[in-house]
Amino acid sequence: MTAVRPYGVALVLGALTGLVASGFLALVALLVHLVWDVALGGSTHPLAVLVTCTVGGVLVGLVNVVRREAEPASEVHDLDTALEEDDEPATPVGLTRGAVLGVVSLGFGASLGPEAPLIVLVAGLAGRISRALHLARDEAVQLSMTAAVGGLFGGPLGAVALPVEGSRDLRTRVRRLGPALVAALAGLWVLLAVFPGGYLEPFDVPEDAVPDARAALDLLLWPLLAAVLAAAGGLALHRLLPLTEAWSRRLTPNRVLRGAVGGLVLGACGAITPLVLFSGHHEIQELLDDTATLGAAALLGIAALKLVATVGVLATGWAGGEIFPAAMIGSALGLAVAAVSGTDAVGGCLAAGLIAASAATMRKPVAALLVLLVFLPTGTFVAGALGAAVAAAALRATHDEPSDDHEAASADPADPADPAG
Numbered sequence: 001m002t003a004v005r006p007y008g009v010a011l012v013l014g015a016l017t018g019l020v021a022s023g024f025l026a027l028v029a030l031l032v033h034l035v036w037d038v039a040l041g042g043s044t045h046p047l048a049v050l051v052t053c054t055v056g057g058v059l060v061g062l063v064n065v066v067r068r069e070a071e072p073a074s075e076v077h078d079l080d081t082a083l084e085e086d087d088e089p090a091t092p093v094g095l096t097r098g099a100v101l102g103v104v105s106l107g108f109g110a111s112l113g114p115e116a117p118l119i120v121l122v123a124g125l126a127g128r129i130s131r132a133l134h135l136a137r138d139e140a141v142q143l144s145m146t147a148a149v150g151g152l153f154g155g156p157l158g159a160v161a162l163p164v165e166g167s168r169d170l171r172t173r174v175r176r177l178g179p180a181l182v183a184a185l186a187g188l189w190v191l192l193a194v195f196p197g198g199y200l201e202p203f204d205v206p207e208d209a210v211p212d213a214r215a216a217l218d219l220l221l222w223p224l225l226a227a228v229l230a231a232a233g234g235l236a237l238h239r240l241l242p243l244t245e246a247w248s249r250r251l252t253p254n255r256v257l258r259g260a261v262g263g264l265v266l267g268a269c270g271a272i273t274p275l276v277l278f279s280g281h282h283e284i285q286e287l288l289d290d291t292a293t294l295g296a297a298a299l300l301g302i303a304a305l306k307l308v309a310t311v312g313v314l315a316t317g318w319a320g321g322e323i324f325p326a327a328m329i330g331s332a333l334g335l336a337v338a339a340v341s342g343t344d345a346v347g348g349c350l351a352a353g354l355i356a357a358s359a360a361t362m363r364k365p366v367a368a369l370l371v372l373l374v375f376l377p378t379g380t381f382v383a384g385a386l387g388a389a390v391a392a393a394a395l396r397a398t399h400d401e402p403s404d405d406h407e408a409a410s411a412d413p414a415d416p417a418d419p420a421g
Contacts, residue, residue: 006176006178006179007178007179007182009133009134009135009143009179010143010179010180010182010183010186011182011183011186012133012186013126013133013135013140013143013144013147013183013186014143014144014146014147014182014183014184014185014186014187014190015147015186015187015189015190016144017122017125017126017143017144017147017148017151017183017186017187017190018147018148018151018186018187018188018189018190018191018194019190020121020122020125020148021118021122021147021148021151021152021187021190021191022190022191022194022195024099024102024103024114024117024118024121025114025118025152025191025195025199026194027099027103028102028103028106028107028114030107031103031104031106031107031108032106032107032109032278034107035052035056035107035108035109036052036109039052040052044270044274046271046272047271049109049267049270049271049274049277050264050267050268050270050271051267052108052109052267053108053109053263053264053266053267053270053277054260054263054264054267055108055263056104056105056107056108056109056110056263056266057108057259057260057261057262057263057264057266057313057316057318058256058259058260058263059104059108059259060101060104060105060108060259060262060263060316060317060318060319061254061255061256061257061258061259061260061317062256062259063097063100063101063104064101064255064256064259064317065255065256066097092128094124095121095124095125098117098120098121098124098319099117099121101117101319102114102116102117102118102120102121102319102320103117105117105313105318105319105320106278106279106319106320108263109266109270109277109278110266110278110313110318110319110320111266111269111276111277111278111279111280111306111309111310111312111313111320111325112279112310112313112314112318112319112320112321112322112325113279113280113281113320113321113322113323113324113325114152114279114320114321115148115149115152115153115321115323116319116320116321116322117319117320117321118148118152119145119148119149119321120319122144122145122147122148123141123144123145125144126140126141126143126144126145127140127141139176142163142176142180143176143179143180143183144183145159145162145163146159146160146162146163146180146181146183146184146187147159147183147184147186147187147188148187149162149184149371150183150184150185150187150188151184151187151188151189151190151191151192151199152191152199152200153200153371153372153374154188154198154199154200154374155370155371155372155373155374156181156184156185156188157181157370158367158368158369158370158371158372158373158374159180159184159187159371160177160180160181160184161364161366161367161370161371162364162367162371163180164177164367165364165365165366165367200281200375201375202374202375202376202377203284203285203288203350203375203376203377204285204288205288205346205347205350205376205377205380206347207379220382220386222337222338222341222343222345222348222349223334223345223348223349223351223352223382223383223386223387224352224386224390225337225341226333226334226337226338226348226349226350226352226353226356226383226387227334227352227353227355227356227383227386227387227389227390227391228356228390228394229333229334229336229337229353230329230330230331230333230334230352230353230354230356230357230360230387231330231356231357231359231360231387231390231391231394232360232394233303233307233326233329233330233333233357233360234326234329234330234356234357234358234359234360234361234391235360235361235394235395235398236307237307237310237311237322237325237326237329237357237361238322238360238361238363240307240311241311241314241315244311244312244314244315245314245315247315248261248262248315248316255317258316258317259316259317259318261312261316262312262313262315262316262317262318263313263316263318265308265309265312265313265316266309266312266313266318269305269306269308269309269312270309272305273302273305275287275302275306276302276305276306276309277309279320279321279324279325279328280306280324280325280327280328280329280331281324281327281328283328284324284327284328284331284350284354287299287302287328287331287332287335288331288335288346288350291335291338291339291346292339294335294339295339296336296337296339296340299332299333299335299336299339300332300333300336302332303328303329303332303333303336306325306328306329306332307329310322310325310326310329322361322362323358323361323362323368323371324358326357326358326360326361326362327354327355327357327358327372329357330353330354330355330356330357330358330387331350331353331354331357332353333353333357334349334350334351334352334353334354334356335349335350335353337349337353338350347376347377347379347380347383348380348382348383349383350376350380351376351380351381351383351384351387352383352384352386352387352390353387354372354375354376354384354387355368355369355372355373355384355385355387355388355391356387356388356390356391357391358371358372358391359387359388359391359392359395360391360394360395363395365388365389365391365392365395366388368388368391369384369385369387369388372384
């Protein structure tokens with residue numbers, strides 16, 4: 001009976017996490033609809049995009065001011081930070097304000113994914129109910145996060161691998177793999193019940209765009225080039241964030257103004273092409289469909305704009321995750337290689353670039369591979385694995401391998417010396 005109990009608790013906690021995740025994602029979708037479909041009538045006119053994103057930045061700044069005044073020392077930024085956090089869990093008010101920051105950021109078109117604010121939310125909730133479930137706080141957090149990530153991305157195995165890869169407390173987290181997998185499956189089941197097609201759909205890669213296993217160029221060479229270029233893009237995203245964040249703090253101590261500057265940067269990039277707005281998941285499909293029309297130069301430009309927009313909002317207090325922005329940067333770079341080479345195996349270049357950039361940004365190549373393979377056809381798995389291997393080599397070469405003490409990407413870090421407004 002004792003051996004079965006952790007799995008029952010994981011099932012319950014995973015289902016509860018799925019409900020919370022569904023509610024959060026539904027609120028984001030509602031705000032996106034109200035802002036972009038109702039208020040703007042679906043218009044992507046450059047001026048409308050610029051004004052909307054700037055207004056969103058002001059709101060982000062205001063939420064950050066209120067949020068920091070309420071709980072100046074309760075920041076939890078990402079999965080590893082939350083697992084290692086020893087402080088008391090955030091208050092319900094603090095969690096609510098953090099969730100509001102995520103909804104506002106994503107609703108106003110942030111070039112970010114929903115996973116980071118969602119992880120912050122479920123980590124905080126899990127920390128608060130861990131005693132009632134007779135779980136250690138870090139165990140409850142690990143289970144809830146795997147449930148959230150597994151449900152969001154539709155890949156339970158990748159979700160289970162995330163807290164394990166690169167962990168200093170590897171033995172403990174490996175012992176929890178069974179319950180974590182149950183939690184991830186429960187979270188996925190609940191999200192599928194709310195979003196029957198899945199919140200994020202797999203990419204539609206035409207059969208003639210999948211690499212031919214008999215053609216070495218299509219299977220290995222072009223995807224290898226795509227992976228190298230994309231890994232560099234992913235590392236650039238990761239390395240630029242702390243630099244631009246420090247620069248934004250020097251620019252102004254006022255969080256509202258910082259948020260507005262981030263919105264202005266996002267809006268300027270979105271005014272050039274609306275493809276760089278939002279997480280990048282749906283936009284990757286558009287890039288894939290229009291690769292031949294866009295051409296290599298345009299794809300390289302889109303990758304650069306996505307990088308600028310993502311770093312711009314993350315450095316100025318907007319809340320969101322890097323996984324799909326990095327995936328879009330890598331996808332655009334990979335598709336640019338396909339456009340230049342003229343290969344028919346566009347899907348292989350897409351897979352290699354998508355996974356290489358994401359793995360380099362996350363600094364967890366195995367987890368990135370397992371999380372993102374669910375979006376790709378089986379014929380691209382070799383190229384995807386190649387992308388993960390290239391990212392792992394790049395991380396090792398730059399001494400930037402996975403660890404528990406990496407920087408956050410989801411929110412404005414705690415800075416007691418930084419004025420609140």
